[in-house]
Amino acid sequence: MALAWASCQKDNQRFVYDKLNTVSIKTADSSFVITQLDTLSIQTQLTESIPSGDSYTYEWKAYMVGENAVILSDKKDLKVAVNLSPGSYDLIYTVTSVKTGISSFMLYPLTVNGAFYEGWLVAANQDGKARLSFIRANDSVFFSPAEDVNKTTYPGKALGVNAGITSSYANLALVMFYTDQGVYRFNADNFIQNGTTADIFPEPKQFSASCAYAMSKIPYDQYIVADGGLYAGIGPLFYPQDVLKPYSERLTGDYTLFPVVINSATAVTLFYDNKYRRFMSVPLGDRMLSPVSASPGAVFNMADVGKKMIGWDYGTQSVISSDEIYFVMQDDAGIRYLYSLKGATPELSQQIGNSPDIEKASAFAASGVVKHLYYAAGNKIYLYDILANSSKMVYTFPDGVKIKDLKMLSITSRRIVVATNTGAAGEVYYFDLDNLGDIINHTYVKKFTGFGEIINLSYRSAN
Amino acid sequence: MKYLLFLNILFLMAACKKENISTYKGPDGITFYVDEYEPDSLSYSFAYSPVLKNRDTVFLKMRVVGAAADYPRVISVTAGAGSTARQGKDYELPEITLPAGALTVLYPVVLLNSPEMTTTTFRLVAQVAPGKDFQVGATGRETGGTTSLEKIIIDVSNKIIKPSYWDEVESAFGAFSERKFRFMVQVTGLSDFSSDAIGVDGYYNLPVKLRNALAEYEAVNGPLIDESGNVVTF
Numbered sequence: 001m002a003l004a005w006a007s008c009q010k011d012n013q014r015f016v017y018d019k020l021n022t023v024s025i026k027t028a029d030s031s032f033v034i035t036q037l038d039t040l041s042i043q044t045q046l047t048e049s050i051p052s053g054d055s056y057t058y059e060w061k062a063y064m065v066g067e068n069a070v071i072l073s074d075k076k077d078l079k080v081a082v083n084l085s086p087g088s089y090d091l092i093y094t095v096t097s098v099k100t101g102i103s104s105f106m107l108y109p110l111t112v113n114g115a116f117y118e119g120w121l122v123a124a125n126q127d128g129k130a131r132l133s134f135i136r137a138n139d140s141v142f143f144s145p146a147e148d149v150n151k152t153t154y155p156g157k158a159l160g161v162n163a164g165i166t167s168s169y170a171n172l173a174l175v176m177f178y179t180d181q182g183v184y185r186f187n188a189d190n191f192i193q194n195g196t197t198a199d200i201f202p203e204p205k206q207f208s209a210s211c212a213y214a215m216s217k218i219p220y221d222q223y224i225v226a227d228g229g230l231y232a233g234i235g236p237l238f239y240p241q242d243v244l245k246p247y248s249e250r251l252t253g254d255y256t257l258f259p260v261v262i263n264s265a266t267a268v269t270l271f272y273d274n275k276y277r278r279f280m281s282v283p284l285g286d287r288m289l290s291p292v293s294a295s296p297g298a299v300f301n302m303a304d305v306g307k308k309m310i311g312w313d314y315g316t317q318s319v320i321s322s323d324e325i326y327f328v329m330q331d332d333a334g335i336r337y338l339y340s341l342k343g344a345t346p347e348l349s350q351q352i353g354n355s356p357d358i359e360k361a362s363a364f365a366a367s368g369v370v371k372h373l374y375y376a377a378g379n380k381i382y383l384y385d386i387l388a389n390s391s392k393m394v395y396t397f398p399d400g401v402k403i404k405d406l407k408m409l410s411i412t413s414r415r416i417v418v419a420t421n422t423g424a425a426g427e428v429y430y431f432d433l434d435n436l437g438d439i440i441n442h443t444y445v446k447k448f449t450g451f452g453e454i455i456n457l458s459y460r461s462a463n
Numbered sequence: 464m465k466y467l468l469f470l471n472i473l474f475l476m477a478a479c480k481k482e483n484i485s486t487y488k489g490p491d492g493i494t495f496y497v498d499e500y501e502p503d504s505l506s507y508s509f510a511y512s513p514v515l516k517n518r519d520t521v522f523l524k525m526r527v528v529g530a531a532a533d534y535p536r537v538i539s540v541t542a543g544a545g546s547t548a549r550q551g552k553d554y555e556l557p558e559i560t561l562p563a564g565a566l567t568v569l570y571p572v573v574l575l576n577s578p579e580m581t582t583t584t585f586r587l588v589a590q591v592a593p594g595k596d597f598q599v600g601a602t603g604r605e606t607g608g609t610t611s612l613e614k615i616i617i618d619v620s621n622k623i624i625k626p627s628y629w630d631e632v633e634s635a636f637g638a639f640s641e642r643k644f645r646f647m648v649q650v651t652g653l654s655d656f657s658s659d660a661i662g663v664d665g666y667y668n669l670p671v672k673l674r675n676a677l678a679e680y681e682a683v684n685g686p687l688i689d690e691s692g693n694v695v696t697f
Contacts (some may be wrong), residue, residue, distance in 0.1 A: 234663060248668040252674040
């Protein structure tokens, strides 16, 4: 009875509140970008709300969605060689009071780039061997990364290099390097070789010219155009585990394709047949190469172009099916024309007029911002204004220098990159462009040497 | 009391009498046998061979029920009741020799690709034939999980029937026909085109291989026509 009486005692709800010590964290930067295996150093400044002389524990943890968190350090300041896979992480810093158990947190975006995260691939011949070099976006040059990583050399003559990168649906980053003795495939992040001719093609194959390699716009398929034939492989969209499986045999048909994979549309991937001078297509996820249907009323008939393709480049690009791609065509009289497709629809057809040396042009690069096409002939670079249908010379290399390749840095369309050979000595130049498309200060901004005789350039975009 | 003790001792002495162990004595036997999850009959079609075969050999496992001998012994197999296959036309059952000391052997059943097999399935009931060295051995399951059998049924033909998995690969290879399937076997060297067997890459790559082979065939022979009069395509 007494206990029951006591249990009904009124509680006056009076509490005593004490402020506890908390820690605020400050760092010089609020996000970090690091190259894989480089040392990440972050100095922290910790301030106690009530100076108390507490001791603390620390934790630096990196977390990527879908992956297990990785603890990088238990020190106050971070200084660690980052061995995380390339990608985007949340870097979480935790400071915990030993006395009270109260933790303070900071979250930083952390981007880990592969050692070869972005830059220009350079295929060349040097010392009697094929050589693949890489100019990283930060201007570091790796002259033979594939040879160094794989502890091998690549015999024969280089024919070309290109890269296929997609991160929209699955992380696939591959580099294809072609020689007259075979093709080699590398992981673009680290140049580890993951395939040779025997792994990629179902039957033994020799190459005689540079090949095209790209994925369909929706990366369901991979394509290689080699010596006029089309070979299809599985893309990373639905079957990422099968992307390194062998490609098909040469797709059936009577054709000789120009080395380009036209992935400007989502439903089909287009190709150009220089034998019958017409566009051909393969539907997404299919393995049938067929001539496209006639396009009466369009600016040109894709089923019967009647001209030989000699060059191409991307114009404006988008995520939907409306990329514009330019094609330089030549008729039997040697007259050159500029065509374009927007998605899979004819957009432009005009004879290239008022353009010096256009008949000798061997490399082409288009702007993705304005209607400009650059072309190289001999040692000269010209700017073709598509709307005005006329060209002007924008740069001349010294006599004896031959321009081998010309590419646009398409992510900005504000830089053209030029590969030259003087005899067997190859060089790569960066030219920055102003708003009118002219070369700023009429000279290059960077020059890289020591590549051997360059065959081609290809951009390895970021994952 | 002492008489009772004496009788007990007497009984105990009698209880300890040595008894000889009985052992089996009789003619040696031989049987077919299969492992625990192995079927006791099989089907064979010459149609699944990538190259044309006039004869092929199927091996059946046999084992002795009895002791090993220090001399070779003869094994005979015959066509048992229920057989429709014809000796010398559809099959041959050779007499073989079991080597001295051996207890198991693979018996070769020779199957012959007779013209009638394109339309008819023949049944061969392979059965142990008693001879001078072996009788039909005891049958049944032994403790190790294998099963001894007196006979094994072999259905043999040169026919192709639409595989049960065809619907799942029809989008890759098109409508089924026996002629198309024979062409696929001949070109690829495969006889199982199920998704599990060919994988994703096979699903996409094999039709290209078949189209190329068909184009070569048509260049020489004209269209490939199936049993229903339709042109074969991939």
